[in-house]
Amino acid sequence: MHSEGMTGQGSGHGPDTVIAGRYRLLSQLGRGGMGVVWEALDTSLDRKVAVKGLLYPGAVTPVAQAQWVNRARREAQAIARIGHQNVVAVHDVIEDGNQVWIVMELLNSRSLADLLREQQQLSVPHAARIGLQVLRGLTAVHEAGVLHRDVKPHNILFRPDGRALLMDFGIATFEGAVQVTRSHEIIGTPQYLAPELLSRTPEHPHTATAASDLWALGVTLYEMVEGRRPFDGATSYEVLIAVRESPAPPMKYAGPLAALIDALLRKDPAQRPDATEAERMLQDVTRDFGALDTPAAARPARPARQEPATGAGRPETTGGGRRDRWKVPAAVLCTALLAGTAWFVWGQRDGTGAQGGEGAGKGGASHAAGAEPRYSDTHDILRIGVKRDQPGLSVKSGDTYKGFEVDLAKAVARELGFDEGQVRFVSVNSGNRSDYLRTGRADLVLATYSISDEREREEKVAFAGPYYQALKGLLVRKNRPYNDLSDLQRDPGAEVCTARDSVYESWIKTEGLAGQQVLRSGFEDCVKALLDPRTDVYAVATDDVIVAGLADKYHQKTKALESLGGAEGYGVATDAERTGLHTEVCAALAKIMDTSAGKASTWARIYDRHLKPIMKQPAPGEPQPTHC
Structure with missing residues (x-):
């Protein structure tokens, strides 16, 4: 399977x-x-x-x-x-x-990354208590002979009682064990990698140690109290340089935690304190503050995080020659962030789609000096996630994608300043859409992604739109005497299938069909069951535009019932931290839906080309982009 x-x-x-x-x-x-x-x-x-x-x-x-x-x-x-x-x-x-x-x-609880996203920084006593709990968990891991290798805010969760938990051992390893990885790869997340891990080669590997995990804890403590990571850059290349060569920027808000953080961030692992000494220093801080959790020192308001401009965030150098003196293998210098827990494969692009800042100024209008650059100024390629099997909306045939969402995505790309040759479509599904955005495998997603505030919070995405308003719909077997919802309600043997955890799961129950509901892992599985005469699945509940496309594709066996209300707005999704890109997408949608010139909008022309034939009705009118 x-x-x-x-x-x-x-x-x-x-x-x-x-x-x-x-x-x-x-x-x-x-x-x-x-x-x-x-x-x-x-x-x-x-x-x-x-x-x-x-x-x-x-x-x-x-x-x-x-x-x-x-x-x-x-x-x-x-x-x-x-x-x-x-x-x-x-x-x-x-x-x-x-x-x-x-x-x-x-675990369905929040992570430290979620907490920092909301509060930007934590008070010293709060950070110290979290750090102490994480350190104790890390010590237990080390005592079991295991190294974590990816200590970072995303891998620290909180139980409802506030207790911190260390999780995600997917890239852990025994201390001193030989790493079974592909050539020229470094495992970990760049901003939290210890410097000794960045000069490894197949011939001279620098294996992770307990000191490497403690370095990552030091970076995490720094981020908690200062509200930013100590080592960052516009590209993964620059992050690696900063970690390996640059000192951590002076701390303004760390107070009594500064001494421990400085010690944990020593470049030489042999000079870092061990877990016992680190715990003593953390206990001293928590003991001094007791149960008090005072606000952090006043600091200027920080603007929302933007996509870095080319050259932004480079580590400071002196005399222009410091970077030249960093002697590490080319395989490390050329590595870039791929996905997930950050495999670095040399020759790949970084997680944002940029490659060493190349392509600045391509595909977009020039901007005034000091102004925020456009997304196309700092990215050569725009990766857009679409679905591959939704007739009328987006379908993949060979290497080509076509449909309403595909052409709308191309129109958005043009407004962002990308030529069609710079657009790359990637297949996504309902389960991995947000993951593709988070890991940089997609810059935008147009994949029947229904807008909701809850999704924005939980999946860490930002929606621009809606670009389409879908209603609830039912796809039914053509050989059954169903003409409306009431016909299904009168047939207790008719099973109604929908995707597990979809909005239709509760809707079916409210319509009095709870005893007839069948759940599958996805809508595709429901359609397969509907088309199989050996099953009792006689209806599939999903959006009316999806139902219309499926009914057109499988017209000999299925038909669409009349739309049933309950509008769902589809949005263009971006990673929540790419606020500049979100703003540009909103402006692009406004132009695509513009009717002020007295002629059909770009949106209406795309609708007429792809959806009018299956919806059997003219364009309903451009939706108002309320999520911009």
Whole structure:
């Protein structure tokens, strides 16, 4: 079974796959360097869990793969034995085929990254208490003989009682173990990588140590109290330079934490304090403050984070020659951020789609000196996520995408200053859309992404739009006597299918069809069941425009019932932190929907080309972009 969005993983695992006869995969929660994290159902105990594969299938030879399976098994068992209150609980370790799975508690709580996004910085006592809990969890991990290798705010969660938990051991390793990775790769997230890890080569690897994890804790403490990361840059290249060569910028708000942070951020790992000394220093700070949690020192308001301009955020240099004196292998200097837990593969672009700042000034109007550059000034390519199997909206045929959302995406790209040759379409689905934005595999997503404030908060996206208002719809079998919703309500044997966790799950219940509801992992599975005469699925509930496209494609077997109200606005989604890009997309939509010239808008022409033939009605009028 293959799930869209897992291309290159080679795992063959998708929704509804059952691992070891017990854990049914439900939906993707995220993607890391070592595979995909899934929400799963433990069918034995009827509880939701998180399941993560530890291996990267196909990355090594069969012999190395066998060695890796053996090491991953030992590693997972070691993690499962930790049992510390500040480490996420591991329920089970499973070897299934050529994969080792960790089954963990499923946490629906906020991360430290979420907290910092909301508050920008934390008070010293608050940061110290969090740091102390994380350190204690990290110490337990190290005592089990395991290194974490990706300590950062995203991997620190809070329970409802406020206790901090260290999680995500997808790229952990035994201390001193030989890393089984591809040539010229560094594992970790760039802003939190210790400098000793950046000069590794296949011939002279610098393996991670406990001191490397403590460096990452120091970066995290700095970020908590200062409201920014100590090492950053416009590109991953510049981040690596800053980590390896530049001192951390002086701290303004760290107070009594400054001494510990300075010590943890010493370039030489041998000069950093060990966990025992770090805990003593943190205890001193928390003891001095007691239970008091005073506000942080006053600081100027920080503007919303913008996409860095080319050259912004470079580490300071002296005499213009400091960078030239950094002697590290070219494989490291040329690496760039890929996805998930940040594999650095030399020759790839960074996670924002830029490559060393090249392409500045291309594809867009020039801007005044000192003005914020356009997105096309700092990016050569615009990657747009669309779906591949929604007739009328977006369909992939060979290497070509076509449909309403595809042409609308092209129009947005033109307004942003990109030529059509600079646009790259990538296939996304409902489960991985936000992950593609977060990891930079897509700059924009136009994929029937319904706008909601809750989604913006939970998935860390920003919507521009709506660009289309969809109503609720029902796709039914043509050979059944159904003409409206009431016909289904009078037929208790008719099953109505919808995607699990969709808005239709509750809607079906409110319409009195709870006993007839069938849930699948996605709408595609519902359509397959509808087309299969051996099933009792006689209707699929989804948006009316999707229903119309499917009814047109499968006109011999299905038909669309009349739209049922309940408007859902589709939005162009961007990563929440790319506020400048969001603003540009809003301006682009305004131009595309503009009717002030007295002629049909670009939006209406695109509608007429793709949707009018299947909706059987003229354009309903341009929606008002209320999310801009």
